[in-house]
Amino acid sequence: MTDNTFEPTIIGFTCNWCSYRASDLAGTARMKYAPNVRLIRLMCSGRLDPTFVLRALSEGADGVMITGCHPGECHYIEQNYKALRRFLLLRRVLQGLGIEPERVKLVWASAAEGARFASETTAFVEEIRKLGPLCWGKSSEQLSVISEQPDDLLLITDNSQKEVPA
Amino acid sequence: MTERIGVYVCHCGSNIAGTVDVVDVANWAAEKLGHQGVVIARDYKFMCSSPGQELIEKDIKELGLTRVVVAACSPHLHEKTFRTAAKNAGLNPYLVELASIREQVSWVHSDKAVATAKSKAVVSGAVSRVIENAPLEEIKVPINPNTLVVGGGIAGIQAALEIANAGFRVYLVEREPSIGGHMAQFDKTFPTLDCSACILTPRMVEAGTHPNITLLTWSEVVNVAGYVGNFNVTIKKKARFINEELCTGCGICQEKCPKKVVDDVYEAGLGYRKAVYTPFAQAVPNFPVMDKENCTYFIKGTCKACEKFCPTNAIDFNQQDELINIDVGNIVLATGYDLFDARRVSNYGYGRLPNVFTSIEFERLSNAAGPTSGNIVLRDGKTVPKSVGIIHCVGSRDRNFNNYCSVICCMQGLKFAHLVHERTGATVYNFYIDMRTAYKTYDEFYQRVLEEGTLFVRGKVAEVTDAARYSNEKGKLIIQTEDTLAGKQRRIPVDMVILSSGLQPRHDAKEVGKMFGISCSTDGWFTERHPKLDPVATMTEGVFIVGCAQGPKDIPSSVAQGAAASARVLDKILQKEVALEPIKATINKEMCSGCRICNGLCPFNAIAFLADDNVSEINPALCQGCGTCVAACPAGAISGMGFSDEQIIAQIDGLLLRNLEPA
Numbered sequence: 001m002t003d004n005t006f007e008p009t010i011i012g013f014t015c016n017w018c019s020y021r022a023s024d025l026a027g028t029a030r031m032k033y034a035p036n037v038r039l040i041r042l043m044c045s046g047r048l049d050p051t052f053v054l055r056a057l058s059e060g061a062d063g064v065m066i067t068g069c070h071p072g073e074c075h076y077i078e079q080n081y082k083a084l085r086r087f088l089l090l091r092r093v094l095q096g097l098g099i100e101p102e103r104v105k106l107v108w109a110s111a112a113e114g115a116r117f118a119s120e121t122t123a124f125v126e127e128i129r130k131l132g133p134l135c136w137g138k139s140s141e142q143l144s145v146i147s148e149q150p151d152d153l154l155l156i157t158d159n160s161q162k163e164v165p166a
Numbered sequence: 167m168t169e170r171i172g173v174y175v176c177h178c179g180s181n182i183a184g185t186v187d188v189v190d191v192a193n194w195a196a197e198k199l200g201h202q203g204v205v206i207a208r209d210y211k212f213m214c215s216s217p218g219q220e221l222i223e224k225d226i227k228e229l230g231l232t233r234v235v236v237a238a239c240s241p242h243l244h245e246k247t248f249r250t251a252a253k254n255a256g257l258n259p260y261l262v263e264l265a266s267i268r269e270q271v272s273w274v275h276s277d278k279a280v281a282t283a284k285s286k287a288v289v290s291g292a293v294s295r296v297i298e299n300a301p302l303e304e305i306k307v308p309i310n311p312n313t314l315v316v317g318g319g320i321a322g323i324q325a326a327l328e329i330a331n332a333g334f335r336v337y338l339v340e341r342e343p344s345i346g347g348h349m350a351q352f353d354k355t356f357p358t359l360d361c362s363a364c365i366l367t368p369r370m371v372e373a374g375t376h377p378n379i380t381l382l383t384w385s386e387v388v389n390v391a392g393y394v395g396n397f398n399v400t401i402k403k404k405a406r407f408i409n410e411e412l413c414t415g416c417g418i419c420q421e422k423c424p425k426k427v428v429d430d431v432y433e434a435g436l437g438y439r440k441a442v443y444t445p446f447a448q449a450v451p452n453f454p455v456m457d458k459e460n461c462t463y464f465i466k467g468t469c470k471a472c473e474k475f476c477p478t479n480a481i482d483f484n485q486q487d488e489l490i491n492i493d494v495g496n497i498v499l500a501t502g503y504d505l506f507d508a509r510r511v512s513n514y515g516y517g518r519l520p521n522v523f524t525s526i527e528f529e530r531l532s533n534a535a536g537p538t539s540g541n542i543v544l545r546d547g548k549t550v551p552k553s554v555g556i557i558h559c560v561g562s563r564d565r566n567f568n569n570y571c572s573v574i575c576c577m578q579g580l581k582f583a584h585l586v587h588e589r590t591g592a593t594v595y596n597f598y599i600d601m602r603t604a605y606k607t608y609d610e611f612y613q614r615v616l617e618e619g620t621l622f623v624r625g626k627v628a629e630v631t632d633a634a635r636y637s638n639e640k641g642k643l644i645i646q647t648e649d650t651l652a653g654k655q656r657r658i659p660v661d662m663v664i665l666s667s668g669l670q671p672r673h674d675a676k677e678v679g680k681m682f683g684i685s686c687s688t689d690g691w692f693t694e695r696h697p698k699l700d701p702v703a704t705m706t707e708g709v710f711i712v713g714c715a716q717g718p719k720d721i722p723s724s725v726a727q728g729a730a731a732s733a734r735v736l737d738k739i740l741q742k743e744v745a746l747e748p749i750k751a752t753i754n755k756e757m758c759s760g761c762r763i764c765n766g767l768c769p770f771n772a773i774a775f776l777a778d779d780n781v782s783e784i785n786p787a788l789c790q791g792c793g794t795c796v797a798a799c800p801a802g803a804i805s806g807m808g809f810s811d812e813q814i815i816a817q818i819d820g821l822l823l824r825n826l827e828p829a
Contacts, residue, residue: 011818024240027269035275035284038291038821039266041241043749043809046767047793055815060822075705076792077685077769086797118274 008062008128012037012121013052015045017075018110019067025114033118034125037065044068046079050090053104057136063103063128065121070108080108100131169203169297172231173289174222176213176238178268185272187282191237194286198826199293205229214244219251226255233296237265237289258301260748260808265292287821294820298812302748307787309395310495311739314339316387319347320366320721321713322500323373324728325735330378332736337492338373339401340383342431344449346370347502351432351526353533353540355721356581357611363535367448374450382490384455390681391771393787394708395495395744405485407442407456412480415452419472419481420444427460434526437537442472447535456481496708496735499692500728501678503669503714506561506568514557514665515630520545521643522630522663525578532585542590544662551661554586555645557627558598562668570689572668573718576602579666580612583620594620595658597627597647605720623658625650630663669718682709683770691717702731705790706770707744710734749791749808755781757803764795764804 014020020041026033042048045068053064066087068080084106091101105124109117173195177183188209196207206229210218213236225231234257236248241264249259267285275281311334315326318340326336338345349355350370352362373379382401389400423440432445439445441461444454462469463483473481508516508524516522521544523531534540543550556579562572576598583594601622603612616622625648634640635657642659649656671690672678679686683706685693692711695703702710712727713719719727738744753764753773760780765773772788773795775781784795784804796806805811819825 009822011821020240021242024242024269027240027273030273032276033274035271035277035280038284038287039270040291040814040817040821042793042814043806044792044794047797047806047809049797049811049814052814052818056818056822059819059824061818072688074685076790076794077683077705079767079769079792079794082767082794082798 006129006132008036008125008133009060010037010063010065010125010128011056011061012039012065012067013045013048014039014041015068015075015080016041016043018069018073019045019107019117021111022067022109022113022117025111026118027114029114031114031118034122036125036128037121044074044076044079045083046074046076048083048086050086050093053090057099057103057134062131062134063105063124065105065107065124067107067109067117070110073110099134099136102127103131103134169232170205170230171199171203171233171235171293171296172222172225172229173199173204173207173235173293174213174218174237175207175209175267175285175289176218176236177209177211178238178272179211182238182268182272185275185278185281186267186285187278188285190282191267191285191289195289195293199290202293202297202825203233204293205231213238214247219247222248222251223255226252226257231257232261233299234262235265235289235292235296236262237267237285237292239268240264240266240270260302261296261299263292263296263299265289287823290823290825291817291821294825295813295817298810298816300807300810302807304748305746305750305786306743307393307395307746308743309738309741310397310493311335312337312492312494313496313498313735313739314387314397314399314492314494315498315500317347317500317502317713317715318342318345318373318381318383319500319502319713319724320349320369321502321715321724321728322347322498323369324725325498325500325712325732326373326379327369327376328729328732329735330373330376332732333378334736334739335378335380337380337382337399337401337494339385339387340381341386342445343384343406343443343453343455344370344445344451345373345381345383346446346448346450348526349721350446350448351434351533352529353536354581354585356577357607359581359584363448367450370448370450381451383451385490387681388489390497390683392493393785394706394746395738396787397494397497397708399492399494399497401490401492403488403490405458405487406453407458407482407485408453409480409482409485410451410453412478413453414478414480415444415454416477417444417454418475418477420454422471422475424469424471425460425462427457433537434524434530436527436530496710496738497682498710498712498728498731498735499678499682499684499715500711500713501672501675501715503718504672506572506667506670508560508665508667510567511560511665513629514560514627514663515632515643516665519630519632519643519663521551521661522665525575525582525664525666528582528664532582532589540589542586549661550590551586551592552590553593553595553642553660554590554662554664555595555597555630555643555658555660556582556664556666557630557645558596558666559626560665560667561670563599568668568670568689570718571602573602574720575666575668577608577611577720579664580615580620582664582666583615584618587615587618587620592661595645595660596620596622597645598622598624599626605722623647623649623656634659669714672715675715682706684709684711691715702727703734707746708738746787747791749806750786750789751784751791751793751796751804751806752786753782753784754803754805755779755783757801758782759801759803761800763798763800767794767798
């Protein structure tokens with residue numbers, strides 16, 4: 001590999017009503033942001049079972065972004081507060097497991113905040129890039145990398161080939 | 167069973183194909199995801215076009231596809247399109263999954279290699295997920311044709327009349343003894359200056375006598391159960407101590423009642439009523455109400471003057487509160503507003519300086535049927551003011567109180583200016599921040615008031631005081647204000663100050679909202695489904711909001727909303743049944759431990775605990791499908807249809823490309 005920049009893989013959870021629509025809006029407005037986040041649409045951030053986050057981290061994600069409606073604007077009245085509670089608890093659990101809690105981030109974005117969604121995504125990718133690859137569980141065998149080289153279009157590369165900046 | 171999956175990658179002209187190598191994505195899916203069951207992967211110029219949809223339909227029929235993944239635009243755009251196509255070909259629509267590679271990929275990234283790689287991951291996630299999708303059916307529930315309207319102001323009356331005129335039963339519930347709401351207290355209505363009672367009372371009478379309207383005044387909703395089409399509502403009908411069957415509304419009881427009470431509600435504290443009373447002469451219904459707190463009989467045990475003189479023996483001191491249970495299909499909330507309490511702006515002196523009046527007090531003063539018979543006089547009841555100051559935006563557009571604009575106060579202030587000018591010839595000053603006279607013929611009214619000679623000072627009033635500094639200020643109220651147009655401070659002495667106070671949400675709006683399963687905005691008004699495109703519906707199916715309960719508004723807008731909600735209700739009634747999205751949670755009773763953790767998490771009261779079986783149960787018609795309980799269940803007994811754990815975990819694995827090698 002000639003380009004050693006670490007490209008993290010991030011799973012993003014979005015709520016159907018606010019943040020997914022924010023990402024729709026970012027698209028419609030052609031705002032460019034980092035390509036490392038792959039989205040999963042839920043009906044509500046309250047649907048987020050913390051085990052989904054653990055699953056993503058153990059299966060190769062370097063970070064997880066949880067997004068939902070702003071407090072007080074939840075489509076289901078107040079379920080984003082429940083997401084907030086779980087998020088705070090999950091960060092403590094991660095710490096206990098020896099994983100940087102900063103690998104999981106909570107972002108509120110309304111359906112009108114495409115720009116916010118884009119900038120928060122890019123910012124989070126940079127934060128995870130600084131933290132480096134997670135290499136947790138099975139992911140230590142395989143890491144997904146997005147490289148600019150056509151030969152590396154294979155999304156999975158051998159870990160031994162991967163060099164991580166200090 | 168191995169699924170047979172079709173993957174369709176859309177070019178969207180060059181919208182996707184310009185940034186994503188769609189042919190490569192399709193080939194990759196066929197090659198790498200074949201073991202997952204992908205039997206065909208195609209790319210096509212426009213999947214949403216008729217030939218594109220026919221392509222899917224043909225493959226479903228000819229190749230026997232059991233699952234479909236369309237990699238195209240956001241599901242919010244064309245999910246329905248492709249689900250309908252699947253349905254047409256005999257495949258359950260919920261076995262179709264969209265992978266968005268336009269809004270979430272091609273439009274937001276520029277590097278083709280990177281965008282192509284991400285598209286592959288997104289397609290992989292969708293393929294893994296769709297395998298776990300279950301066929302779902304829309305839930306159909308019948309609609310009860312009866313409607314509950316809560317609040318008998320003009321918005322509620324309008325909604326009730328429109329529905330009743332269409333031939334359906336309406337229960338109109340009002341907290342006060344009479345319907346009419348705030349509008350019944352006004353003298354004139356802007357900008358046409360029609361007499362408020364003249365236009366309102368015929369509507370009140372119509373609502374009161376309509377064969378399809380059941381009027382429940384002096385009543386409050388205490389419980390709401392059920393869901394769209396099938397609400398069960400409990401209403402507390404407070405004891406009137408009057409037998410409505412016998413009462414003729416002759417008014418003799420009021421005449422004979424020896425107890426006078428200050429009327430804080432209808433007369434805004436400026437007038438009196440008796441302990442047994444109808445709030446005003448044209449009240450609908452015309453039955454009086456006995457005020458238990460003030461009635462001499464209830465306090466001392468003797469009197470009963472009303473009973474003695476009642477010609478029909480309608481007085482019943484033993485009457486009890488009554489609980490009425492009704493079934494309705496839809497609910498319209500027209501609960502209105504509370505007036506901002508002007509005492510909170512202590513520097514304007516309301517409550518301390520006698521000749522500072524609130525807008526509702528002035529409405530009563532200027533009303534021909536009011537305590538002064540329409541004479542505009544000072545608090546002493548006789549002095550006619552020679553100069554009057556009207557202060558706008560009291561409690562509105564003010565960070566210390568309410569940030570929002572109360573909409574009606576500018577026009578209300580102008581109306582007051584006109585009435586004072588017309589009836590007393592006094593000099594009138596209007597103190598405003600901005601003059602907001604939008605809507606039809608409102609600005610013309612502003613021009614008219616300007617031409618009448620009313621003086622306008624632009625600036626926020628700092629203080630109203632009776633501390634005179636100069637000889638011409640003695641015995642007057644001095645309005646200290648900045649005049650932003652002249653660029654200086656001014657002290658203007660006047661005889662009377664009227665505070666054009668703003669509107670605010672009902673003090674109990676939050677609890678009422680909770681009871682009906684709807685939310686309030688940060689300002690406290692009920693939240694509509696969409697601020698522009700769906701202003702009278704709410705997030706709770708079958709519950710509508712109209713008038714000032716939704717936000718400050720004038721009479722024409724309130725009436726328009728009342729009518730709009732009635733159209734929505736009639737639409738539901740005439741459909742006879744309603745189809746609910748099958749995105750719901752269900753509890754597996756075998757696995758439920760009865761811990762009740764989920765019970766308190768549901769804001770829609772959809773989860774009930776069955777004590778006999780020691781399990782919880784979800785009412786599918788009440789469940790809105792957020793999935794919070796699914797995530798919370800420690801036993802994993804709750805599954806979320808359309809968004810099951812299996813689907814989401816499969817999608818995570820797919821997005822992370824953990825599904826490429828055969829297991």
